[in-house]
Amino acid sequence: MLTKKNIVTKNKPGRFGEFGGQYIPETLMHEVTKLAAAYEHYRQDPKFQAELKDLLDNYANRPSLLYHAKKMSADLGGAQIYFKREDLNHTGSHKINNVLGQVLLAKKMGKTRVIAETGAGQHGVATATVAALMGMECEIFMGEVDTKRQALNVYRMELLGAKVHSITTGTGTLKDAVNAAMQEWSRRTADTHYVIGSVMGPAPFPAMVADFQSVISQEIKQQLLAETGKLPDAVVACVGGGSNAMGAFYHFISEPTVRLIGCEAAGKGVNTKQHAATVERGSTGIFHGMKSLFLQNDDGQIDQVYSISAGLDYPGIGPQHADLAATKRAEYVGITDDEAVSAFEYIAREEGIIAAIESCHAVAYVRKLAPTMRPDQIIVCNLSGRGDKDVAAIARYRGKKIYD
Amino acid sequence: MTKIKPEEMLTNAFSNDHKALIGFVTAGDPSFEKSVSEILTLAQAGTDIIEIGIPFSDPVADGPVIQAADLRAFAAGMTTERVFDLVAAVRQKSQVPLALLVYLNNVFKYGYERFFKRCEELQIGGLIIPDLPAEERPEVLPFAQKYGCALIPLVAPTSGQRIPKVVAGASGFVYAVSSMGVTGTRQQIQTNLKQMIAEIRQATDLPIAVGFGIHTPAQAAEIATVADGVIVGSAIVKLIAENDSAVSAKLDDYVQQLKTAIN
Structure with a gap:
């Protein structure tokens, strides 16, 4: 059982458990x-x-909304779904x-x-x-x-x-x-x-x-407590390098009742070579200045990874996520291109929100998770960015001839 | 006669009346056999230390010439194990002092203990690990020491007050990086090398070799007036890339020119 005490670990400076460090020239x-x-x-x-x-506050438009997606919550028939609207920030993302x-x-x-x-x-x-x-x-x-x-x-x-x-x-x-x-x-x-x-x-x-992004979870906590008097039961966010997820997790890491779920790009499936599911399929390595988890071969050569989403198309993950995965404080799940595209269309039609294809990896998992939960439970899903940039690519994915 | 440690082979390649020439090739560029023959040619021509690069998928400290060599080596099927096989083939014919240029992830994945043990077996005197700064060296150092393999410290133009920390407890030689940025030939070296080398000498008795950007015999000669050795990498790799059948003669000629220039 997680308690506040055993999940706040003492680390060496710049380290998260064994991960992190400064491996640079x-x-x-x-x-x-x-x-x-x-x-x-x-x-x-x-x-x-x-x-x-x-x-x-005055340039980037913070605080961003915490929006109760009532229609989608009703449609999925389980937990109450709230979206943290980082897509409404100036420049359209977290x-x-x-x-x-x-x-x-x-x-x-x-x-x-x-x-x-x-x-x-x-x-x-x-x-x-x-x-x-x-x-x-x-x-x-x-x-x-x-x-x-x-x-x-x-x-x-x-x-x-x-x-x-x-x-x-x-x-x-x-x-x-x-x-x-x-x-x-x-x-x-x-x-x-x-x-x-x-x-x-x-x-x-x-x-x-993580500090600069922690404003996301700081606001979620305040906004949700003000509206419901409760903490979320789960926080869901997409993970490439992991900055929006770390921002959304940050102030909940020491709250053991809150499930933290990161959604990785499973691309065309984790059993193919075309994915970017680092936690699920990666191993410990040292690259881009950090010890963390990477998709790589037995020699330590970094894999060529793939995702429909350019923002998740990365063979590694931030070291704090690697530690959260190793200590099982957070869970990481894979979402395929197909599931993400389907979620892109679903949230557009259901809630009138065109969300970034990256964020739709999180939305796709919410569609699976919400029906397994009770209506008095709460999922907060971080909508890390807006999807205008993806419209043409999604159209092409569906075989429509649109060029941006 | 007591057997000397591999790392001492590197230090002994330098002497007061002899400036050392250190040449670099990427293992397996353009093939296993050709690579072995290039290394033997360099050794026979009088190269004092040969630095062999293990190809890496993402050589962040290297410029386009060595990046391209890494791709050719991968195309020829290079793996870490094959690089050790290649060194073994060289060792059958030559006792030239050797160092490996390797990114830390390749060593980490092979296993530190296992990697350094192989180095000792093959008398590899040292590793140059571009992404292992002094701060992270304690993770690797016990294994290097156990097997008598040097972790060659790199000193950069920006090292300044860090120099004593960077060279503390080092062995082999010191690799002084002539310029900011990545490996590759440069028209001019902007750094005040004389001052940088004086600062390094205050902190260590190890010989100092300068690398990054050196390609002409004139540049090498100038550097040899202040340093104990000169490292030539991308220029050799380029020569290999541009010459196929005539490569041996070209390498031999180039090494002779550099040797004459520095001594």
Whole structure:
């Protein structure tokens, strides 16, 4: 039985159990050490926190709604379903929470240029947006395949003044974009901050990004207590690197009655080679600056993974998720492309919400989970982003000839 | 005669009146047999230490030339086990000091104990692990020490005050990274190497070799005036990629030019 006491574990700095760490080239160690010290300082600086809160509330449109999906709850005939509407944030996803925090921090550190990787383009758009707002130079690294499946987001970033690099190495997806951004950072650190978009990479990134995203669960807790006087029975979120899930889990990790469920991309099925189900099929490894779970072969070569969703198309997972999985504090389930697309259509018709295909992996699991629960129980599902960017791709998936 | 530890083979490749040339090839580029013959050619031509790269799917510290070599090696069926087979084939004919360039995940997945044991058996003197900074070295060091294999520390232009920590307790030699960014040839090296090397010498007695970006004999000669050794990687890999049948003669000629330039 989980109790508050045994789930709050003492960790070495930058570690979550055995996971985490700083496995990066010496070229970057100086900068990452400086970043850790700066973050530690500003984290406790009330002025910094007040500035960040002002940006979150007055620029990013926080707090985001916690919406009771009554029609869908009735249709599924089980638990009450609430959606945390991160899709209603400025730029259309949860990514802005982290970007505002990191770019503000970079500015305080005297940086004039930010770089970032992006998969679906949500993090790239958020970074380009905040760079424009704060008057910083911005370059985004995006896999070539993703620049095609998310062409509109490429143009969005360019509109916002960012330079977008199309990465042709490897599979031309998120992993390769991270490689390219890390390489660029190792070339130029003096004026440049690398805004990592998820709870991954070397310390302090996983903990720092989790802090910046923790506003999601902080609001969920307040909003749900105000409306129902209860905690949720389950929190469900999609997981690629895992930032929206970590934000949604954060303030519930120490609440043993709350089930935490991360939904991974099972692509064309976990028994095929075309998936990105890291917890289910991965093993411990060391890559992208962290010890965590990765999809890889026996030699430690990183697999080429696949998901219909560019944002979940990543062969690893943040180290804190790896620890939550190892300690069984959170559960991780696989959702296939088919299930996610079906959920995309379902939530559109049932609730009038076009949600990101990433988030629809969580919606798909809610469709399975809710009917197994009682009507007095509560599921909170994090709608991490809006789905406008996916409409053309879903149409193509259904055989309709639409081009964006 | 007492048997020397493999890591001492690396240190002994340097001496006061002799600057060391360290050459790099990716194991299995473009094939197992050709790779063995390249390494033997480099050794016969007088390369003092040969650094053999284990191909990695995502070589984050490497530039396009070595990335392409890794892909050719994978196409030739390279695995960690095959790399050890390749070193064994080299060892049948040569006692040239050897180091491996390997990303940590390949060592981790093979198993630290098992990996370093193989290194000792094959007299591999050291590992250069680009993604293992001093902070994470304690995880690996006990195994390296047990089998007499050096963990070659990398010092970067940004290391500054970190240098004493980076070289503390190190063996083999120190790899001074000439430039920011990834491996690959550069027209110019911007770093103040003289000062960087002076700072390293304050912290350690180990020989210091400089790598990243060196390709012309003139560059090598200039570096040899301040360092104990010169590391040439991408330029050799490029030579291998661009020459097929004539590769032996080209490698031999290139090594001679570099050797003459640095001594």
